[in-house]
Amino acid sequence: MSSQYDVVVIGAGVAGILAAILSVKKGKSTLIVDPQTEAGGLLKTYSPNEKLHFDYGTHLLMETGIEELDNILLRDINADWERFDYLNSGHFVNGQLDTDTPVLNSHSLSQELYFQGSYELIEKTGHRAQQYTNCAQQLEQRFGSTFFKTLFQPAIEKLFHTPTSNLIPNAQLLFGLNRVKAFDPVSTRSLKEHPELSDILAFHSHTEGKSGRLSFYPKKGGIGQWIEQLINQYKQLGGKLKLGHKVEAIEVLSGKIESFIIEGQRVACKQVIWTAPLFPLLQMTGKLTTSGNPPEMLDSHLIHLLVDQAPQTSMFYFSNFDPKYDHFRTTLYTNLQGQPEDNKHRVTVEVFGKGNKLEPEYGAHILNELKRCTIFSQSTQLLGVFMQTQRNSFPIYTHSFVKQRDEHFQIAKEAFSNIQFFGKASGNLFFMNDVLLDVYQRIDFA
Ligand SMILES: Cc1cc2nc3c(=O)[nH]c(=O)nc-3n(C[C@H](O)[C@H](O)[C@H](O)COP(=O)(O)OP(=O)(O)OC[C@H]3O[C@@H](n4cnc5c(N)ncnc54)[C@H](O)[C@@H]3O)c2cc1C
Structure with a gap:
């Protein structure tokens, strides 16, 4: 036929x-x-049964x-459908949760590193090269050596499993890592008026600098x-x-x-x-x-968790850039939808890997990581774990x-x-x- x-x-x-x-x-x-x-x-959307739904990450x-x-x-x-005029998201780095912005927070560093990094960032203004051969060079030029080495490099190398010097310029954009949170909200606003600093410094809260576009998620x-x-x-x-x-x-x-x-x-x-x-x-x-061979890619592991308590934060999702933790992005459906599903709280956690297989107890390990990040209280109980792996799905x-x-x-x-x-x-x-x-x-x- x-x-x-x-x-x-x-x-x-x-x-x-x-x-x-x-x-x-x-x-x-x-x-x-x-x-x-x-x-x-x-x-x-993955549905282990007709009452439960988990997405492939935040979408x-x-x-x-x-x-x-x-x-x-x-x-x-x-x-x-829920409508949102901004996305309530945050991040975790250097042992600290920032619920106000998804962008790396330099205040998570020691005072000494923070002052050194802030000085370098301002000192570079007017002297930044515009051509870079790799991601490491670009980030060092944009943010100065201290913020590059202590914030950006560990985060990017955790996620790509590759040294930043092997990556092309702008590779960091895949994780939205193109700005830094520094100084205080008022100084940032005035520093951002400088054209060069405008796209290097981030507003301190996701409620500032809104895109004006609505986002949607089913109730x-x-x-x-x-x-x-x-x-x-x-x-x-x-x-x-x-x-x-x-x-x-x-x-x-x-x-x-x-x-x-x-x-x-x-x-x-x-x-x-x-x-x-x-x-x-x-x-x-x-x-x-x-x-x-086909181009080398990362596997994205999706760890879907069911727990008995609501998250301790109102964020829809957050990214973990701290190399001491396995997980990257966590979606908190109860916050997106304003209610649990089937009286249970659902979470999807993304972890990147290269050819590794996850053991059944990995779900409990990830919940412990989320507790250490204060997303869930220590008394939160795991009610179910569903894991999926999408081989070769994320570009390096x-x-x-x-x-x-x-x-x-x-x-x-x-x-x-x-x-x-x-x-x-x-x-x-x-x-x-x-x-x-x-x-x-x-x-x-x-
Ligand atoms: C882990 C992860 C997280 C992401 N998070 C976000 C996010 O938060 N926000 C965002 O905007 N984007 C995100 N993205 C990117 C987003 O998923 C993509 O932009 C979008 O899905 C791309 O759609 P696509 O149709 O190009 O590719 P795909 O969705 O990959 O679709 C390709 C299709 O081709 C099919 N196919 C494969 N081989 C063949 C073949 N030989 N013959 C026929 N069909 C074939 C596949 O089965 C698949 O259905 C994420 C991606 C990943 C991997």
Whole structure:
């Protein structure tokens, strides 16, 4: 059996779903293909039973500010969703919890280091180089040697599992680590008037410098409902979806992808939107000149905990940058939704690793870490643990990773005339709204 579509979209993550909606809206017959049985890619809700929901980390929706795009993405966001004009988030570093800002707080350092670091930060003003060869050099230039060595370097090396000198400039942006909290709120406000310091110093509270865009989270359940809404919208417009189906082969004629073999069936197409990793495309079409491996990535472990008491903080989520702790980001659903679920308090904790396996008792270890950070009281009891690992899901922006990624992208772009790349496949964007805006702005239908 064979079928034919104007557009085949590879990958049912947010990039693929948006691309497919835009395609059907243009009147193109469209098919999405994904080997996973559920759409959403990295944005899903895991339900161990029908009463419990955990997301793959924090995934709030935020307005893009582009009316036509928001009308698609937020079409079905109704009164069942919480609306936030800022995100109540914080961080933990040097043994201290800061519930006011997600940005590294230099006041967590000893007085001596704090004064030394603040002096260096101001002294560098007007003398910062603008070109850097690596992340270490860039951070040292931006923040001075003391803040770099005592705040940024330990945090970034904990998360990427890699020395900062091996990372490209701006790698720290993946963790939002581009500003520092220093001085006091009033001095910061006036120092931020200096153009150079404006993007180096952070406001002291997340209530200052709001983006003006609303964020959304469902009052009940998880963020996976948004994916269901988008998929319904796509299907209502006539779009087709093959989940749990693998592309087995790709037929190319005169530099054009003519068709895919999907579970023994031939699916012909005029145009391809590729949002999955590039490696399988290059491999299946014989375009890899060397026997290269896929780019090295981190595993993200998700530790979903159920506990008997509410958190001792009102934060929606916080990041732990302290290398003495395993965990990175913790989402506190009770605070996001204003209530527990099934009388239990849910938490998702992200931990990055490289090929390691988690033992069943790891959940208790993570709850102990959260108690040490004062997120939960010492008397909090663990009621359940669910663990998931997404292998190779988080990029490590080393020079060799970026070189390989760019080479693959160049080969793929030059090899086929009827394909466009977005999301994972286009490489240089990470955050969801950046990926969505890129799809909306660049997509082009023949
Ligand atoms: C741990 C972690 C935390 C994150 N936190 C945030 C956050 O807080 N805020 C934020 O804005 N962004 C965050 N992100 C980034 C965000 O998840 C991405 O921007 C977004 O999910 C990218 O969507 P995508 O469609 O490009 O990719 P994905 O969601 O990865 O979707 C790709 C799809 O392609 C499919 N696929 C793979 N191989 C094939 C194949 N051979 N054929 C067909 N299909 C295939 C996959 O199954 C998947 O469904 C986070 C990412 C990670 C890993």
